Amino acid sequence: VPVALGxxxxxxxxxxxxxxxxxxxxxxxxxxxxxxxxxxxAVFGLGAAQGTDQASGPFSRAAHxxxxxxxxxxxxxxITTTTGRRPQQLTVLxxxxxxxxxxxxxxxxxxxxxxxxxxxxxxxxxxxxRAATACPDAACALRRLTRTPFGPIDAIVLRRTxxxxxxxxxxxDLPEPTPITITFAPRLLTGPAxxxxxxGPYAVFARRPPA
Numbered sequence: 001v002p003v004a005l006g007x008x009x010x011x012x013x014x015x016x017x018x019x020x021x022x023x024x025x026x027x028x029x030x031x032x033x034x035x036x037x038x039x040x041x042a043v044f045g046l047g048a049a050q051g052t053d054q055a056s057g058p059f060s061r062a063a064h065x066x067x068x069x070x071x072x073x074x075x076x077x078x079i080t081t082t083t084g085r086r087p088q089q090l091t092v093l094x095x096x097x098x099x100x101x102x103x104x105x106x107x108x109x110x111x112x113x114x115x116x117x118x119x120x121x122x123x124x125x126x127x128x129x130r131a132a133t134a135c136p137d138a139a140c141a142l143r144r145l146t147r148t149p150f151g152p153i154d155a156i157v158l159r160r161t162x163x164x165x166x167x168x169x170x171x172x173d174l175p176e177p178t179p180i181t182i183t184f185a186p187r188l189l190t191g192p193a194x195x196x197x198x199x200g201p202y203a204v205f206a207r208r209p210p211a
Contacts, residue, residue: 067098069098069102071096071200075199075204078197078199078204078206082155082195083155083207083208083209085209087103088104088106090106090154091107091108091153091155092105092156092157093107093108093153093155093158094155095167095168095202096157099157108150109126109169110122112170112177113169113172114177122169122171123171126169126171126182129167130182132144133184133188138187141188141189142193142194146207155205155206157202157204158202160203163183164185166184167182169181186203193208194207
């Protein structure tokens with residue numbers, strides 16, 4: 001519309017400038033407003049339809065992996081029931097990251113080495129766990145896990161593997177973090193201090209409250 005009116009101005013017809021104080025008739029303004037409204041609604045409708053298809057279409061549904069929270073809920077209930085304490089009162093060594101994301105437990109290890117606070121001393125924490133796995137018996141492992149510079153570990157969630165009970169962690173290196181696997185022999189987490197329950201792929205250990 002402005003281009004057409006500009007051409008008319010060059011041919012000697014009135015323009016839309018303030019110099020000649022000319023303005024289009026009310027009917028023209030109403031027509032323009034109607035056209036603009038139709039265009040805006042059409043663009044909005046088309047964009048909404050396309051966005052909905054992209055967000056909830058078959059390809060999006062195929063790419064989405066729903067999270068099953070039932071095992072994590074069972075792990076959390078077992079730990080809190082056995083220890084008699086709330087999540088925010090407990091330090092947990094967990095191979096199930098969902099447990100630490102959905103519950104306010106204190107994680108003994110950071111979920112990602114790159115995001116760990118320097119004062120978390122991740123390397124020293126890994127050293128505590130390696131010392132526990134090197135113990136000759138369950139009593140030694142219990143001492144290593146409950147008398148740490150960072151306080152006692154109240155519960156342990158490990159993945160069951162053919163080689164033992166494992167947890168994946170990492171050390172912050174350049175250019176990429178170094179993956180580390182720590183594996184416990186099942187015999188190291190036996191005795192009266194621990195209560196065990198298997199939930200899904202995990203072996204869960206919770207320390208009984210002191211008598």
